[in-house]
Amino acid sequence: MAEPIRKLEHIAYRPLAATQACAGGHKAVMPTFSEQAYAFVVEYIKVHGPISGELVTNAAKQAGIRPSDDRAFGPIYARALREGLVQVIGTTIRTKGHGTGGARVYVAGGLA
Numbered sequence: 001m002a003e004p005i006r007k008l009e010h011i012a013y014r015p016l017a018a019t020q021a022c023a024g025g026h027k028a029v030m031p032t033f034s035e036q037a038y039a040f041v042v043e044y045i046k047v048h049g050p051i052s053g054e055l056v057t058n059a060a061k062q063a064g065i066r067p068s069d070d071r072a073f074g075p076i077y078a079r080a081l082r083e084g085l086v087q088v089i090g091t092t093i094r095t096k097g098h099g100t101g102g103a104r105v106y107v108a109g110g111l112a
Contacts, residue, residue: 050089057070086107
């Protein structure tokens with residue numbers, strides 16, 4: 001029987017658990033998701049920026065780049081930011097969050 005997780009540990013590792021859950025799930029649906037999504041996101045922001053990540057994600061899905069869960073795009077944006085190919089220049093109202101704030105606005109790296 002699995003050992004129960006203490007409540008504080010469970011709360012502390014929630015973001016990690018979500019990342020791990022999304023990390024492999026998209027590969028079952030689209031084996032080359034990470035590579036295709038990364039190339040699309042970087043190029044789309046370069047051509048259409050400044051633009052919110054939600055709009056870029058929607059465009060990728062319309063182009064046929066569809067993970068099993070939209071959260072799989074999170075590591076794609078993180079990599080592009082880490083590698084300096086995109087930058088966050090602000091936030092805007094979310095389209096998927098019922099009008100709440102916090103959607104990041106991206107531009108190609110070096111333009112902010």
